[in-house]
Amino acid sequence: MTISKGPQAFPRAEYLRRLAAVKSEMARRDIDTLIINNSSNITYLTGYTAKSGYVPQVLVVSIHKEEPTFILRKMDVPAAIHQAFLERGNVIGYPENLIGNPDMDGFDSVIYFLHEVGLANRGLGLELASLSAQTTDKFKARMPKARIVDCSKSVAWIRFVKSDFEISVMREAAAIADAGIMRAAEVIHSGVREADAMAEIAATLARGANGKPGTDFTSMFFCSSPRTGTCHIRWSEDIIRNGSQINLELGGVRHGYVAAIMRTFSVGRPSDRLRRLHEAELSGLEVALNTVRPGATCSDVANAFYRTINSLGFKKESRCGYPIGIDWTEPTASLNDGDTTELKPNMTFHLMLGNWTEEDFGYVISETFRVTEAGAEALTSAPRKIFELG
Amino acid sequence: MTISKGPQAFPRAEYLRRLAAVKSEMARRDIDTLIINNSSNITYLTGYTAKSGYVPQVLVVSIHKEEPTFILRKMDVPAAIHQAFLERGNVIGYPENLIGNPDMDGFDSVIYFLHEVGLANRGLGLELASLSAQTTDKFKARMPKARIVDCSKSVAWIRFVKSDFEISVMREAAAIADAGIMRAAEVIHSGVREADAMAEIAATLARGANGKPGTDFTSMFFCSSPRTGTCHIRWSEDIIRNGSQINLELGGVRHGYVAAIMRTFSVGRPSDRLRRLHEAELSGLEVALNTVRPGATCSDVANAFYRTINSLGFKKESRCGYPIGIDWTEPTASLNDGDTTELKPNMTFHLMLGNWTEEDFGYVISETFRVTEAGAEALTSAPRKIFELG
Numbered sequence: 001m002t003i004s005k006g007p008q009a010f011p012r013a014e015y016l017r018r019l020a021a022v023k024s025e026m027a028r029r030d031i032d033t034l035i036i037n038n039s040s041n042i043t044y045l046t047g048y049t050a051k052s053g054y055v056p057q058v059l060v061v062s063i064h065k066e067e068p069t070f071i072l073r074k075m076d077v078p079a080a081i082h083q084a085f086l087e088r089g090n091v092i093g094y095p096e097n098l099i100g101n102p103d104m105d106g107f108d109s110v111i112y113f114l115h116e117v118g119l120a121n122r123g124l125g126l127e128l129a130s131l132s133a134q135t136t137d138k139f140k141a142r143m144p145k146a147r148i149v150d151c152s153k154s155v156a157w158i159r160f161v162k163s164d165f166e167i168s169v170m171r172e173a174a175a176i177a178d179a180g181i182m183r184a185a186e187v188i189h190s191g192v193r194e195a196d197a198m199a200e201i202a203a204t205l206a207r208g209a210n211g212k213p214g215t216d217f218t219s220m221f222f223c224s225s226p227r228t229g230t231c232h233i234r235w236s237e238d239i240i241r242n243g244s245q246i247n248l249e250l251g252g253v254r255h256g257y258v259a260a261i262m263r264t265f266s267v268g269r270p271s272d273r274l275r276r277l278h279e280a281e282l283s284g285l286e287v288a289l290n291t292v293r294p295g296a297t298c299s300d301v302a303n304a305f306y307r308t309i310n311s312l313g314f315k316k317e318s319r320c321g322y323p324i325g326i327d328w329t330e331p332t333a334s335l336n337d338g339d340t341t342e343l344k345p346n347m348t349f350h351l352m353l354g355n356w357t358e359e360d361f362g363y364v365i366s367e368t369f370r371v372t373e374a375g376a377e378a379l380t381s382a383p384r385k386i387f388e389l390g
Numbered sequence: 391m392t393i394s395k396g397p398q399a400f401p402r403a404e405y406l407r408r409l410a411a412v413k414s415e416m417a418r419r420d421i422d423t424l425i426i427n428n429s430s431n432i433t434y435l436t437g438y439t440a441k442s443g444y445v446p447q448v449l450v451v452s453i454h455k456e457e458p459t460f461i462l463r464k465m466d467v468p469a470a471i472h473q474a475f476l477e478r479g480n481v482i483g484y485p486e487n488l489i490g491n492p493d494m495d496g497f498d499s500v501i502y503f504l505h506e507v508g509l510a511n512r513g514l515g516l517e518l519a520s521l522s523a524q525t526t527d528k529f530k531a532r533m534p535k536a537r538i539v540d541c542s543k544s545v546a547w548i549r550f551v552k553s554d555f556e557i558s559v560m561r562e563a564a565a566i567a568d569a570g571i572m573r574a575a576e577v578i579h580s581g582v583r584e585a586d587a588m589a590e591i592a593a594t595l596a597r598g599a600n601g602k603p604g605t606d607f608t609s610m611f612f613c614s615s616p617r618t619g620t621c622h623i624r625w626s627e628d629i630i631r632n633g634s635q636i637n638l639e640l641g642g643v644r645h646g647y648v649a650a651i652m653r654t655f656s657v658g659r660p661s662d663r664l665r666r667l668h669e670a671e672l673s674g675l676e677v678a679l680n681t682v683r684p685g686a687t688c689s690d691v692a693n694a695f696y697r698t699i700n701s702l703g704f705k706k707e708s709r710c711g712y713p714i715g716i717d718w719t720e721p722t723a724s725l726n727d728g729d730t731t732e733l734k735p736n737m738t739f740h741l742m743l744g745n746w747t748e749e750d751f752g753y754v755i756s757e758t759f760r761v762t763e764a765g766a767e768a769l770t771s772a773p774r775k776i777f778e779l780g
Binding site: 004006007054079081100129136137195200202204226322339361 | 391392393394396397439440441442444464465466467468469471472473486487489490518519520521522523524525526527542583584585586588589590592593594596597598602603604605606607609610611616617619620621622623624625626627707708709712719721723724726729746748749750751
């Protein structure tokens with residue numbers, strides 16, 4: 001029996017619009033074929049969000065064909081038929097004997113396919129930054145007449161400006177992220193195991209908000225005293241104690257899209273050091289968001305933040321954020337001094353103001369925002385405060 | 391202020407034993423230095439489990455030095471000092487301005503370090519399978535006198551045979567995985583949203599079992615009717631209905647180590663088709679486990695399964711499993727026809743018998759087991775049945 005097409009997060013016209021942008025870039029780069037193996041880019045161009053990425057999955061975009069061809073392990077073909085907007089004839093499974101095979105893998109099937117359809121001798125875009133040297137060599141050796149062009153970030157730059165459809169999905173994700181923060185404020189207490197607090201927070205991220213469930217989990221960081229100087233650890237096996245501070249970073253997920261947020265929690269009265277840093281960062285956050293408008297640069301926004309906190313006696317070494325969308329971070333611009341990327345309406349960023357000022361001390365606050373026609377709109381909306389808990 | 395060393399999952403002697411095995415392999419390959427950027431291998435050799443892997447993190451193992459040097463972004467140095475067994479002098483942060491920088495990244499710092507310590511002109515092992523072509527070219531161009539040796543799977547093969555310490559951590563992870571399955575049997579009911587069921591299951595995976603919390607989440611797959619022919623999708627936005635079948639795959643996590651399990655759930659009476667497949671698979675599972683003993687091959691175990699279900703009128707196209715440990719799948723052997731890898735005591739496998747026999751129908755059962763001195767010991771222990779729920 002055949003599997004049915006599942007409910008689609010976006011209409012077909014939305015995927016064709018995205019593909020048109022990719023094909024326009026392909027024409028500009030003078031390539032006939034683009035080989036996409038980055039899983040976030042595959043989600044963007046098809047709607048496929050299944051997680052079987054430890055084996056090759058490849059979307060072949062041809063400038064001569066409306067829909068791309070999705071080549072993945074045979075086991076995952078039903079998921080692709082169900083989730084992707086593609087017609088079933090454009091989903092091709094490669095044999096299971098290529099899994100765990102020391103001599104061949106799914107890329108051999110992709111190369112075979114390119115020869116088969118007559119695309120082996122033309123301009124060929126590869127995402128070299130996400131291909132191993134071994135795989136790149138395989139393409140070069142087996143397609144010696146192809147003119148290989150590095151298209152590592154081509155799709156990521158197209159993803160940077162969202163459609164209104166995408167913004168509405170990111171709003172749903174942001175509401176879930178907010179719900180996670182508000183749940184954290186309910187369950188973080190002296191005497192509670194960190195793992196038990198995270199259990200409740202994660203459950204909220206799955207249940208979602210406003211009748212829209214979370215569709216996946218993404219990274220969650222729970223950095224508690226004496227580890228508030230760390231940024232990317234999970235929860236520990238400790239019990240939360242009076243006087244503890246917790247820096248929480250999490251994201252809501254809808255159909256692959258992530259909205260992220262960071263907030264700081266204090267069990268008992270926050271220290272003066274923490275409050276002073278919070279106040280400086282909050283001022284910096286407001287000034288940064290007020291700097292956002294089409295035509296301003298990433299550097300303008302970052303420097304507005306840096307200047308504000310510097311004037312209040314603090315500094316932050318790391319960038320102030322990055323574009324966010326499918327699977328969290330997009331690898332394009334940075335909200336950082338010297339990044340002259342111009343802001344455009346419907347770009348979305350994680351304004352990430354986590355500031356780890358000492359090896360054993362840091363404070364976090366962040367918002368996911370979009371650039372509007374006139375300024376910035378924060379998609380996340382939990383109170384911008386230190387959550388003071390019992 | 392400095393951060394304290396956190397509680398370690400393993401004693402220092404355990405890490406030195408692992409490093410000795412790696413150095414022995416390095417001597418055999420005639421290399422002075424091994425550059426490890428695979429994050430599971432870094433966890434194995436240091437205890438570091440923080441998740442900041444979208445930027446380069448590199449462990450430099452020198453045959454001339456007891457401890458490796460861990461080079462990662464400056465922001466993550468406190469986490470490495472806290473989590474890794476390393477002395478703090480062996481953790482080096484590279485500047486934050488290498489993040490999101492189009493011209494340089496953390497690998498430039500690694501190359502600088504190798505020149506600095508006089509290791510740039512000798513035998514150099516790289517994990518080419520997990521390095522991009524661009525990064526590989528950078529090593530070749532900037533260290534033209536180094537003799538580069540591909541060590542892509544060297545550490546993975548060493549990880550294959552676990553110590554008793556590791557087995558005890560995997561037992562804890564297996565108990566958590568079992569708890570997840572038993573929680574699923576409590577919360578999957580007609581009328582419940584899939585996301586709400588997953589919320590409860592995930593919460594259980596964080597709370598853990600026997601007083602040992604889960605230390606992270608790993609993949610969770612919830613493939614329900616009409617999608618039981620898929621293997622790697624998350625939950626859907628549907629409400630569970632009477633007559634639905636759910637194929638659940640999940641893992642418990644302790645200190646990076648995963649134990650995985652799959653079970654099938656039926657809301658209402660299972661169909662005859664499902665029961666026949668279950669019975670064949672259960673027979674195959676028992677025969678496969680009975681085939682496990684030191685000296686038998688991966689192929690022996692797989693073929694014992696294949697023969698059993700073939701004799702009962704079924705077949706399975708995909709392999710029967712793979713080694714499991716840190717971050718789930720290890721990329722070495724396969725439980726598959728023709729894989730002549732010999733089993734040794736304390737190898738651990740995910741005997742993955744998921745069988746997607748039609749595009750819209752499949753059944754799953756699996757166990758995480760270890761090879762003992764005489765046979766197999768299943769680490770997971772949830773009942774081997776179709777869970778029939780209301």
